[in-house]
Structures are given as structure tokens and as C-alpha cells.
Amino acid sequence: MLQGILVLTFVSSAWAGCCMPKQWEGLQSEMGQTVTNGKAAMILVTNAISYDGTNSRISLLVNSTAGSVVTVTRVIQNFNKGTQYNIDLLTNKCTKSKITGSITPACVPDNAVYAQSLYFGGGKNQLPGDTYVWKQKSPTVSVDIALTVSKDGNDCYPVGEVAFGTANDAQLLETVGFMNITKGIRDPSVFTPPPSCKQVPMTDGTFKPSFRFLGL
Structure with a gap:
């Protein structure tokens, strides 16, 4: 029912392009639930992101809680070298695996559709935002995404995102x-x-198809 309501309220329009700076850093906080083989698990993740689109590399400091499992991991992706490092900071164990393809552009994708404009907060401290929606599809991913961004000149900065569907x-x-x-x-x-x-x-490695904005 939720998906049907979202589809009915989306308004199709041309998208002129909306990207983050080539190099940036920030925090990404995720909360959600997954169901695998009939078993549900709550997910809480905080990523400290360093994104270098100029040199096609990403560094993440990942604090994750999935069910009763807690992990703290440094992930380094270098797409020019086709290599990903996963360093378990609780055990100091490092693994190295191959990755393919190119870095995910920090942009609202071309197939996104404008949904609405809004603002966060109130009074004199309003933060305006625009929401875009799209479907992420691959052989193992079918996810609907709604992303709200705030614009600053020619740059766009993500504020919030909702993703629901099936992935991996x-x-x-x-x-x-x-x-x-x-x-x-x-x-x-x-x-x-x-x-x-x-x-x-x-x-x-076990590099799985990504979904959501940035694929992280």
C-alpha cells in the first residue's frame, strides 16, 4: 500500500542535475529493518564518510549493529585499483578483495523524478529541500528510493533518504x-x-550490488 501511495503522488518532471562536491566528508546514519529467510533484524549504522570523486576512492568508518552483532570496520575502496580493504577495528584483521566498476557518482541519478519541495525546521531556521524518487534495479536489487536534498549554489547536499524493497x-x-x-x-x-x-x-570477495544513494 505504501508503494502505491508514493507512486500516485510523484509528479514527473525533467531533472537538470544535482551533485555533491567532487570531494567531501560527513556522517551518514541509517536505521531500518531487514527480513532474511523469515528472520527479522534491526539495523543501526553510522558511517563517517570521506568521498574523493576526483581520485575514485571512498573511505568509511562503519559502526554497525545488526540484531545482536556489533562491528566497527574501516572500509577503503579504491576504484582505480579495483581494490577494497575491510579492517575489523575490534580484531585488527584485514581482508582485501576485488571490486569492479566505477565509483558511484554523488548525484541524484538521471532517472530520478521530482516529488516535492519542503523545508525542515521552522521560524528563521528553515532548511529548504527538494525530494526526488527513483527505483534501483539489478538482478538482485529492487528498491524504491526517496531522497531529499538541500541546494547551495550549484551543489546539492543530501539531507534524508528512505529506501524500501528487496536487496541481496x-x-x-x-x-x-x-x-x-x-x-x-x-x-x-x-x-x-x-x-x-x-x-x-x-x-x-563477496562484493554485493549496491543500492541507495551513493551505494553505501
């Missing part, structure tokens, strides 16, 4: 918030793997 054999509903976004990369060393990763062999 799990049904999901997630809400995502974006906070404390700044232009540029303060410390480029976040893209450098630690010494514990130097002798780690390359594996094919």
Missing part, C-alpha cells in the same frame, strides 16, 4: 540521515591501508 535476498526498509557535511578531504591518509593489510592476499 533480504526485504528491507531503511531511513537514512546525512549530517555535518564539509567540502574537501582533511586527512588523505584515511585512504591508505594500515600495515596489517600489506601481506594480505587478494580474494574475489
